[in-house]
Amino acid sequence: MRGLIYACGWLAIIILGAIAAFLIHNSVRAIQEAGIGTMLSTTAWYPTSSPGKFGLLPLIVGSLYVTGVALLVSVPVGVGAAVFISEFSGRRVKDVMKTIIEFMAAVPSVVYGLIGVAVLIPLVKDIFALDSGMTALTGGVVLGIMSIPTVITISEDALHAVPADLRRGSAALGNTRWQTTYKVTLPAAGSGIFAASMLGLGRAIGETMAVLMLTGNAAVMPASVLESVRTMTGTIAAEMGEVVQGGLHYSVLFAVGLVLFIITFAINLAADLVLERQRKRWRR
Amino acid sequence: MVIPMQLSADGGAVITAVRDAEYTAEVTGGAIGSFSLTDVSVAYGRDRVIEGVTMDVPAHAVTALIGPSGCGKSTLLRCLNRMNDELGNVHVGGRITLDGQDIMGKAMDPVELRMRVGQVFQRPNPFPMSIFDNVAYGPRTQGIRSRTELSDLVEATLRSSALWDEVKNSLKKHAFELSGGQQQRLCIARALATRPEVILMDEPASALDPISTQQIEDTIAALKSSVTIVIVTHNMQQAARISDKTAFMLRESLEAPAFLVEMGDTKRMFTNPEDTRTESYITGRFG
Ligand SMILES: Nc1ncnc2c1ncn2[C@@H]1O[C@H](COP(=O)(O)OP(=O)(O)OP(=O)(O)O)[C@@H](O)[C@H]1O
Ligand SMILES: [Mg+2]
Numbered sequence: 001m002r003g004l005i006y007a008c009g010w011l012a013i014i015i016l017g018a019i020a021a022f023l024i025h026n027s028v029r030a031i032q033e034a035g036i037g038t039m040l041s042t043t044a045w046y047p048t049s050s051p052g053k054f055g056l057l058p059l060i061v062g063s064l065y066v067t068g069v070a071l072l073v074s075v076p077v078g079v080g081a082a083v084f085i086s087e088f089s090g091r092r093v094k095d096v097m098k099t100i101i102e103f104m105a106a107v108p109s110v111v112y113g114l115i116g117v118a119v120l121i122p123l124v125k126d127i128f129a130l131d132s133g134m135t136a137l138t139g140g141v142v143l144g145i146m147s148i149p150t151v152i153t154i155s156e157d158a159l160h161a162v163p164a165d166l167r168r169g170s171a172a173l174g175n176t177r178w179q180t181t182y183k184v185t186l187p188a189a190g191s192g193i194f195a196a197s198m199l200g201l202g203r204a205i206g207e208t209m210a211v212l213m214l215t216g217n218a219a220v221m222p223a224s225v226l227e228s229v230r231t232m233t234g235t236i237a238a239e240m241g242e243v244v245q246g247g248l249h250y251s252v253l254f255a256v257g258l259v260l261f262i263i264t265f266a267i268n269l270a271a272d273l274v275l276e277r278q279r280k281r282w283r284r
Numbered sequence: 285m286v287i288p289m290q291l292s293a294d295g296g297a298v299i300t301a302v303r304d305a306e307y308t309a310e311v312t313g314g315a316i317g318s319f320s321l322t323d324v325s326v327a328y329g330r331d332r333v334i335e336g337v338t339m340d341v342p343a344h345a346v347t348a349l350i351g352p353s354g355c356g357k358s359t360l361l362r363c364l365n366r367m368n369d370e371l372g373n374v375h376v377g378g379r380i381t382l383d384g385q386d387i388m389g390k391a392m393d394p395v396e397l398r399m400r401v402g403q404v405f406q407r408p409n410p411f412p413m414s415i416f417d418n419v420a421y422g423p424r425t426q427g428i429r430s431r432t433e434l435s436d437l438v439e440a441t442l443r444s445s446a447l448w449d450e451v452k453n454s455l456k457k458h459a460f461e462l463s464g465g466q467q468q469r470l471c472i473a474r475a476l477a478t479r480p481e482v483i484l485m486d487e488p489a490s491a492l493d494p495i496s497t498q499q500i501e502d503t504i505a506a507l508k509s510s511v512t513i514v515i516v517t518h519n520m521q522q523a524a525r526i527s528d529k530t531a532f533m534l535r536e537s538l539e540a541p542a543f544l545v546e547m548g549d550t551k552r553m554f555t556n557p558e559d560t561r562t563e564s565y566i567t568g569r570f571g
Contacts, residue, residue, distance in 0.1 A: 090372075163409070165405060165407060165409035166409055166411060166412075168367065168370065168405065168409070169405065169409045169410075169411065169471070169474075170411070170421070171367065171370055171398065172365060172367060172398055172402065172403040172405075172475075173398065173399070173402070173421060173422040173425060173474070173475070173478060174395045174396065174397075174398040174399035174422065174425055174426070174478060175395070175425050176395055179425065183421070183425075184411050184412075187412070187413070188411075188412045281412070281460075
């Protein structure tokens with residue numbers, strides 16, 4: 001039994017390593033022929049012209065715009081909801097909210113995409129008087145909503161981990177519950193809330209389907225979030241079906257995947273380190 | 285309600301507890317920080333845990349609450365700063381006055397009450413911030429912003445809780461870096477910093493080593509000239525050493541709520557108790 005569990009643990013590491021090796025292996029051609037520096041510093045993405053131009057910057061910036069907007073949505077809403085659940089609601093409200101959040105997390109991203117198409121695209125078009133409502137903003141907002149459950153769950157854990165004695169200590173000094181929350185509880189849970197935001201970010205940056213449906217997918221450098229963008233994930237999903245297997249374009253898409261892998265890996269690692277530090281802190 | 289803070293000639297802090305609530309002088313004859321409890325009862329949901337407690341807690345003295353585990357000492361203590369309100373589903377009956385003023389009615393804001401009645405908990409619970417910020421926490425809540433005023437207050441209260449000499453050069457240090465005993469004295473300083481009339485202590489030394497316990501006891505002895513102290517303790521020697529009055533509570537069975545057996549001068553309670561139950565508890569605990 002114990003051996004089996006060990007094997008599962010090792011298997012996870014082996015799979016992770018295999019993914020990295022696989023991505024690197026398939027990116028080698030892109031790195032050699034298109035050049036890592038060129039890919040990461042130029043803005044022209046014409047993969048099908050000859051010779052193809054493989055500037056990844058529009059895609060990277062597109063992803064950053066969308067995830068930036070997503071963060072602006074998911075962090076305030078997610079942290080606010082976590083504070084409400086953990087500090088201001090009774091058992092029953094808490095249980096109901098938790099169930100709702102689980103449902104939110106279980107809805108497939110295509111469904112979020114559909115709702116975005118039906119509701120948000122026309123709305124953004126009207127509000128900002130644009131020709132098209134398919135923008136980085138549109139995708140970002142929907143992505144933000146999608147990552148709210150992650151942010152709530154992890155933030156709530158962090159708030160829950162703050163010892164009740166601290167809240168009582170603050171209340172005993174004549175602080176209202178709200179004062180206690182922003183002066184003691186939130187700062188004490190700060191690193192966990194940071195980690196929650198990071199994991200929400202990780203969720204947003206890796207999301208594909210909804211952004212593909214909502215951002216318009218123009219692979220040009222966007223000047224603002226009100227322009228159409230194409231994300232790294234969207235690019236891979238949209239173009240993988242049309243490339244020659246083993247070709248340069250094919251390899252470049254793997255390089256995009258590698259960039260994505262490195263970014264998400266780094267984000268998750270950072271979040272984990274912060275969470276671990278927080279856990280140690282309360283283990284007095 | 286302005287209380288001047290002074291540093292006495294030898295540098296030790298004296299909190300001159302002068303409050304100008306006019307009625308206070310009439311009702312209490314000048315001393316402030318006295319409680320009067322009349323027929324106080326407490327129920328957690330439908331579980332009545334305390335009933336019929338009537339007693340007077342004198343100002344500027346140390347009153348010890350003793351009794352077996354589960355007899356409601358902490359519960360009664362929490363009535364005095366309305367911390368039971370925080371628990372939800374707690375019903376407190378009867379009448380409690382602080383310096384003649386009803387503290388249970390709508391007219392009393394629990395937030396204001398808690399600035400007048402501080403509390404020190406069983407386990408040290410410093411906030412995750414610097415030593416300075418811990419002590420300045422309450423005053424900042426009260427709206428004190430001036431840096432010099434806060435510094436003076438922090439110094440004075442840290443002196444009162446006998447921690448100043450150990451931390452005066454490291455006020456910016458994180459409070460978690462202090463030892464358990466130092467943390468508890470920091471919590472006492474933190475409670476003093478709102479310049480309360482009363483400090484409630486729920487077994488403040490039970491998590492500490494003998495030397496730290498001694499320091500806490502010394503601090504309590506030094507404080508009682510300026511604040512009223514109500515302390516819960518399981519340690520009979522400690523109650524005998526530090527308290528002026530002792531109240532003995534007892535819950536005789538789980539079906540019946542706890543009650544106050546007797547209360548009186550500590551010396552008499554420990555040498556010549558009126559009730560045989562008091563005697564057997566005290567002698568049993570002295571063992
Ligand atoms: N938050 C609460 N909810 C429900 N019941 C409680 C709560 N706190 C205390 N009680 C009950 O009230 C009774 C008195 O508890 P309390 O903690 O006041 O006793 P105590 O004298 O302080 O005991 P100890 O010496 O062990 O600290 C106990 O029966 C306890 O189970
Ligand atoms: Mg207790």
